[in-house]
Structures are given as C-alpha cells and as structure tokens.
Amino acid sequence: MLSSDMTRISRRNGLILSVLGWGALLLTSACSKKEEPPSAEGSSSASVKAATQPKGEPLTLQGAGASFPAPVYSRWFREFSDQNPELRVNYQSTGSGAGVKSFLENQVDFGASDAAMTDDEIRQANGNVVMIPVTGGQVVLTYNLEGVSELKLSRDAYAGLFLGEIKRWNDARIAETNAGSKLPDTDVTIVRRSDGSGTTFVFTQHLAAISEKWSKGPGVGKSVEWPAGVGGRKNDGVAALIRQTPGAIGYVEYSFAASSKQPMAALENKAGKFIAPTLKASAAALGAVDLPADLRGWVTDPEGEGSYPIVTYTWILAKKKYDDKAKSAAIKKLLGWCLSEGQPLAEKLDYIALPEKARAKVQAAVATIE
Amino acid sequence: MAQPATKQPVSGLSEASRRSPIARPPDAWQGAFERAFRWTACGLAAGVVLLLAGVVFEVVRRAGGSMGKLGFAFLTDSVWDANGDRFGILPSIVGTLYTSALALLIGGGLGVTTAIVLSQGFLPRRAELVMKNVIELLAAIPSVVYGLWGIYVLIPALRPIADLLHEKLGFLPLFSTKLSGPGILPASLVLSIMILPTVTAIAREGMVAVPRRLAAAAYGLGATRWEVIFRVILPTARGGIFGALVLGFGRALGETMALAMLVGNTNRFGWSLLSPGNTLSALLANHFPEAGEVEVGALMCAALVLLLITLAVNALGSLIMRRARRGLTGLG
Numbered sequence: 001m002l003s004s005d006m007t008r009i010s011r012r013n014g015l016i017l018s019v020l021g022w023g024a025l026l027l028t029s030a031c032s033k034k035e036e037p038p039s040a041e042g043s044s045s046a047s048v049k050a051a052t053q054p055k056g057e058p059l060t061l062q063g064a065g066a067s068f069p070a071p072v073y074s075r076w077f078r079e080f081s082d083q084n085p086e087l088r089v090n091y092q093s094t095g096s097g098a099g100v101k102s103f104l105e106n107q108v109d110f111g112a113s114d115a116a117m118t119d120d121e122i123r124q125a126n127g128n129v130v131m132i133p134v135t136g137g138q139v140v141l142t143y144n145l146e147g148v149s150e151l152k153l154s155r156d157a158y159a160g161l162f163l164g165e166i167k168r169w170n171d172a173r174i175a176e177t178n179a180g181s182k183l184p185d186t187d188v189t190i191v192r193r194s195d196g197s198g199t200t201f202v203f204t205q206h207l208a209a210i211s212e213k214w215s216k217g218p219g220v221g222k223s224v225e226w227p228a229g230v231g232g233r234k235n236d237g238v239a240a241l242i243r244q245t246p247g248a249i250g251y252v253e254y255s256f257a258a259s260s261k262q263p264m265a266a267l268e269n270k271a272g273k274f275i276a277p278t279l280k281a282s283a284a285a286l287g288a289v290d291l292p293a294d295l296r297g298w299v300t301d302p303e304g305e306g307s308y309p310i311v312t313y314t315w316i317l318a319k320k321k322y323d324d325k326a327k328s329a330a331i332k333k334l335l336g337w338c339l340s341e342g343q344p345l346a347e348k349l350d351y352i353a354l355p356e357k358a359r360a361k362v363q364a365a366v367a368t369i370e
Numbered sequence: 371m372a373q374p375a376t377k378q379p380v381s382g383l384s385e386a387s388r389r390s391p392i393a394r395p396p397d398a399w400q401g402a403f404e405r406a407f408r409w410t411a412c413g414l415a416a417g418v419v420l421l422l423a424g425v426v427f428e429v430v431r432r433a434g435g436s437m438g439k440l441g442f443a444f445l446t447d448s449v450w451d452a453n454g455d456r457f458g459i460l461p462s463i464v465g466t467l468y469t470s471a472l473a474l475l476i477g478g479g480l481g482v483t484t485a486i487v488l489s490q491g492f493l494p495r496r497a498e499l500v501m502k503n504v505i506e507l508l509a510a511i512p513s514v515v516y517g518l519w520g521i522y523v524l525i526p527a528l529r530p531i532a533d534l535l536h537e538k539l540g541f542l543p544l545f546s547t548k549l550s551g552p553g554i555l556p557a558s559l560v561l562s563i564m565i566l567p568t569v570t571a572i573a574r575e576g577m578v579a580v581p582r583r584l585a586a587a588a589y590g591l592g593a594t595r596w597e598v599i600f601r602v603i604l605p606t607a608r609g610g611i612f613g614a615l616v617l618g619f620g621r622a623l624g625e626t627m628a629l630a631m632l633v634g635n636t637n638r639f640g641w642s643l644l645s646p647g648n649t650l651s652a653l654l655a656n657h658f659p660e661a662g663e664v665e666v667g668a669l670m671c672a673a674l675v676l677l678l679i680t681l682a683v684n685a686l687g688s689l690i691m692r693r694a695r696r697g698l699t700g701l702g
Contacts, residue, residue, distance in 0.1 A: 194630065194635030195659065196659060222660045223656075226636075230552050230553070231635030232635075233631050233656065237521075245525075
C-alpha cells in the first residue's frame with residue numbers, strides 16, 4: 001500500500017518536473033532567440049506588432065533612454081495615461097546611449113537622450129528622426145566642507161579643481177572669491193561619475209567650453225579619463241560619496257542635491273557674475289540660446305547676467321514618419337501634452353520648463369511628425 | 371504467531387505480489403513516462419552546457435573584432451578613454467587580483483577559523499547551528515546592500531583608522547596615500563565579508579565529514595584538542611578547505627555591484643590600500659550601458675580576460691585539490 005502510494009507520488013512529481021523542465025527549455029530558447037542582434041534592415045519591418053493591435057486594448061508606446069529626466073518622464077507619462085486611458089506609455093530609464101541604440105534598432109517607439117544624437121547616429125537612422133527638446137536640467141557642484149555654507153567658484157577655480165590642479169581647499173584661486181568664509185586647510189577629493197552618463201556629457205562640454213586645457217585634455221564625453229578623484233555610481237552614488245567624504249566636491253543633477261539639501265556652489269558665468277543654481281537662473285540660461293532648425297541646441301556657456309552656466313536641454317527622439325498612423329497620432333498627442341500641461345509639472349520636480357520662444361519652435365516640429 | 375502466515379494459500383501470496391508495484395512489470399505509461407523524464411533531464415543538462423558555450427562564443431565573437439585593433443597595449447596600458455579610443459585594462463586586472471587576494475586573506479582566514487569553531491564542539495550543538503545559519507544568511511544579502519553599507523557605515527568608520535595609519539606608517543607603500551573614501555581597503559573588506567559564508571559553509575562540511583574514529587584514535591593516543599585539530603582534522607579535511615578557498619576566490623573575482631560602488635573606479639594603480647582603484651567587473655558594469663561600438667568591443671575583450679582569469683583560478687584550484695587528495699590515500 002505504502003509503496004504503491006510512493007510510486008504514485010513520484011510519478012506525479014516526475015510529471016511536474018518534466019513539465020517544468022520543458023517549460024524552462026522553451027523559455028531559454030525563446031530568450032536566446034530574442035537576444036539575437038536585430039538585423040540592419042529592421043527599420044522597414046518596424047512596428048508590425050502595433051499594426052495587429054486588437055481593438056479595445058490601450059495602445060502602448062514604448063520608450064527608453066536618458067535617466068537624467070526620468071523622474072519627470074515617469075510622472076508625465078503616468079498623468080498622461082490617466083487623462084488618456086486609451087494610450088499607455090512605458091518608459092525605461094536605461095541611459096542615453098542605450099536609448100539611442102534601442103531607438104536606432106527599432107526596439108522602441110521613441111528614445112530619449114541628454115546628448116541628442118550625433119550626426120553619425122542621425123545618418124544611421126536614415127534621417128528619419130525628430131529631436132524634440134522637452135525639458136531642461138542643470139548640473140550643480142555640491143560639496144562637503146564643514147563651516148562653509150556659501151562657496152563661490154570662479155571659472156578658473158572650478159576648472160582647476162576638476163583638472164586636479166587645485167589640491168587643497170585654501171588654494172589662492174578659491175580663496176580670492178571667498179573672502180567671507182574660512183576655507184579649511186584640507187585635501188580636495190573630486191567625486192565624479194564612474195558610469196557613462198549624460199550628466200557627465202553636459203558637465204564636460206561646459207568645462208571644455210571654458211577651459212582650453214580641459215578641451216585639449218580629457219575632452220567631452222559621457223565618460224572621460226578624469227585627471228583626479230574617485231568615481232561614484234549614478235547621481236545618487238556621487239551624492240552619497242560627497243556626503244560621506246569631508247573635503248569632497250562633485251557634480252550631480254540639480255534635483256539630487258536639492259532633495260538632500262546639500263550645499264551647492266555658486267559659479268561664475270560668462271558675464272562674470274556668480275550665480276547660485278536656481279530654476280530661475282537656469283531658465284534664463286536656456287532662454288539665452290536660440291534653437292537651431294534641427295532643435296539640437298547646445299547650451300555650453302550661456303550668455304546673460306543672470307544665467308547659471310551649466311544647463312542643458314534633454315531630448316525625446318521621435319521618428320519623422322511612423323508606419324503606423326495610430327502610433328504617430330499617439331506620439332504627437334503625447335508630445336503636445338508634455339509641451340503644454342507637462343511644463344508646470346516639470347518645474348515642480350526641479351526641472352526647467354522650456355522658455356516661451358523655444359516652445360513655439362518645438363511645437364511646430366512636433367506638428368511635422370507623420 | 372507466525373503460524374497463520376505460513377498457512378496462507380500460495381495463490382493468495384501471488385495475488386498480493388501481482389498487485390504490488392514492485393513485482394508488476396511496468397505498464398506502457400510508466401515506460402513512456404520514464405523515457406520522457408530521461409530525455410528531459412538530458413535535454414536540460416545539454417541546455418546548460420549549450421548556454422555556457424553560447425555565452426563564451428558570443429563574448430569571443432564580439433571581442434574578436436576589436437582584439438586585433440587594440441593589440442597587446444590593451445593589457446599593458448592604464449588609460450580607459452572612450453573619447454580617444456584608447457583602452458587599457460592593466461589597472462583593472464591588477465585591481466581585480468589585488469582586492470580578491472586581500473579578500474581571500476581576510477575572509478578566507480576568518481572563514482576557516484569560524485568553520486573550526488563551528489565544527490569541533492567548542493559551542494553547544496544548538497548554538498553551533500544558530501551561528502552556522504546566521505553566517506549562511508550573509509550570503510542572502512544583496513550586493514547593493516553591501517555597497518550601501520560600505521559607503522554609509524564602513525568608510526566613515528575606517529576614516530580615523532586610515533588617517534592614523536597614514537600618519538604613523540605612511541612610509542610603507544601600503545599606507546602611502548590618504549583615504550579618499552572609496553578605495554581598495556573598503557572594497558576588500560566588504561568582499562571578504564561577502565565570501566565568508568561560502569568559505570565557512572564548505573570548509574565546515576569538509577571538517578564535519580572527517581570520520582569520528584580518526585579524532586577518537588588521536589585522543590586515545592593522548593593528543594590534546596589543538597593537536598587533534600591541527601594534526602588530524604585540518605590535514606584530513608584539506609581538500610574541502612581548499613575547495614572552499616577556491617570557490618571564495620572565484621566569487622571575489624566576479625563580484626560586481628558592491629565593488630563598483632566601493633572601489634573608487636579610478637584607472638590608476640598603486641600599492642596603497644587607501645587609494646582608489648578599479649576592477650574588471652566594475653569597469654564592465656560602469657561602462658556597458660553607455661558604451662559606443664568601439665568601446666563595447668573593448669569591454670568584451672575585458673570580459674574575456676576576466677573569464678580567463680576565473681578559469682585559470684578554478685583550474686589551478688582543482689589541480690592543487692587533486693594533489694591534496696592524492697596525499698591522503700593512506701588515510702582512507
């Protein structure tokens with residue numbers, strides 16, 4: 001009796017095991033199929049899936065890219081879907097580089113990038129791309145110095161710090177602009193991003209614009225060969241390291257320093273004024289730049305007395321022409337919403353709303369999407 | 371009592387045995403089922419092998435293209451500059467081996483001693499079990515949590531000690547720089563905690579598996595507890611202990627997230643424990659998401675180097691282990 005029970009149990013277990021086994025096998029083969037690199041001529045066969053979308057279910061737009069504006073995007077897309085239940089937007093913050101890559105490989109309906117797209121990448125997309133600046137951000141220098149609540153850094157000083165030339169906080173190049181505060185005689189620890197990032201791109205682009213040594217040395221990029229310091233992972237990693245390291249200074253996206261109330265340095269702008277990072281000062285900086293026809297406007301060193309020097313637009317990459325009309329209508333609706341109702345929301349989350357004159361230009365570009 | 375049983379008719383016995391699943395020949399369903407199970411098992415086993423082969427193939431394929439372009443300088447250069455298309459991984463290779471060796475030194479030593487305490491009757495049995503489970507729980511903590519713990523707890527705690535070491539012993543190359551926060555020392559310390567459960571669990575299994583008779587015989591000859599542990603238990607269990615160390619080292623080589631957060635990610639290598647460094651796994655984790663085409667090729671080469679290092683360590687480990695076993699044949 002007992003033994004017959006046992007065979008029954010083991011038979012059932014075996015059955016479950018074999019079902020599980022085959023399931024796992026199927027799964028792995030399915031996965032490996034998915035991982036095969038997409039073919040180069042994928043662009044023509046794009047969005048087949050969308051064409052067969054059953055009616056009644058919401059149309060889903062897939063997006064991926066920049067992590068720098070990800071807090072704004074996720075908030076935008078959630079509210080947009082709440083107001084338009086027939087549309088759903090998925091956004092994965094994979095980083096700008098990965099966003100451009102998946103956009104080029106047609107894995108997503110729209111990409112997002114802090115560095116827009118390079119000429120080479122636009123060529124790879126056969127020119128079928130519109131770069132839409134939707135919001136802006138600023139990169140701030142945050143520091144950890146006991147007893148120093150206000151720090152003013154001249155262009156010479158902060159370029160020198162990141163070049164590794166200024167090694168101690170009481171260096172004359174820092175002291176001359178900070179007569180009021182008592183700078184400690186401690187070592188400077190530079191904290192920068194260890195992972196490739198749009199924030200690094202924006203920051204190095206600015207440094208290259210103001211310092212010849214920088215543009216000849218480390219140069220501009222999502223990751224560069226830093227002359228000094230230690231690397232932290234992502235914005236929050238850098239912010240955490242600065243908080244934990246006396247004498248540290250590093251760059252992060254504004255909202256990360258603002259939310260943890262870390263002190264931020266006022267920087268000397270092109271007009272020679274020391275400007276603390278605020279949304280107003282950054283909006284002024286963005287307003288100082290005229291967007292070119294392709295909307296790829298770099299704000300490497302903005303003019304204007306009240307402009308904060310390190311700001312940037314961030315772009316959503318959409319196709320000029322979608323094969324699926326429903327999808328192009330959805331994208332247009334989404335972008336239109338972001339440019340109107342989305343803007344005040346962005347400001348609430350510490351990002352910069354588009355200046356008035358830029359907005360009209362961008363809206364005209366959205367209207368050209370087919 | 372046994373009488374009635376023997377009196378039962380023979381036909382009844384065979385009736386019972388016919389119903390018994392042991393005596394009955396397998397029916398068609400059973401046979402088919404067993405075949406299906408065997409094929410499933412074989413398929414899965416082959417799947418694992420194929421998966422590994424696929425991973426290696428893909429890495430080699432994608433590394434192959436850039437290997438020629440990068441040349442030998444890839445292994446000896448210490449600049450990783452995606453802008454200038456200059457890629458060198460020497461500091462990462464040395465950093466990987468340096469942090470892992472330190473972790474093995476600290477975590478391995480701690481792990482083996484813990485295994486001795488937990489297997490040789492120093493503690494009451496129940497306390498032994500509780501301790502063992504607590505240590506094994508360390509393996510369940512996610513890598514990111516170790517990284518955060520390192521940033522928020524370990525580094526601030528290390529700072530005064532490191533400053534003192536630098537001040538008093540700064541003439542030694544080991545302490546020749548100031549602690550800049552993340553660096554080799556905090557990374558190695560966290561790594562050693564991470565490999566502790568692996569080392570402890572496997573080394574302890576090896577020690578528990580030593581036959582009781584051996585220890586009893588040694589005690590019978592008048593050996594003290596320490597003599598028994600060092601002359602009998604450890605030599606007999608050395609295969610297991612060594613295996614534990616090799617596995618621990620392997621884990622340290624491949625550990626990624628905690629290191630990417632703690633090692634400092636600086637492509638410069640110095641012998642100072644307090645200076646920042648880099649490791650291969652951290653390099654991969656940091657640069658993959660935003661890498662362009664050329665950089666991806668270079669990263670694949672770096673992945674290949676890491677794979678080869680791990681393979682070499684494992685091969686060396688099993689070689690030494692086989693040697694160690696051969697020495698034990700007399701003990702059987």
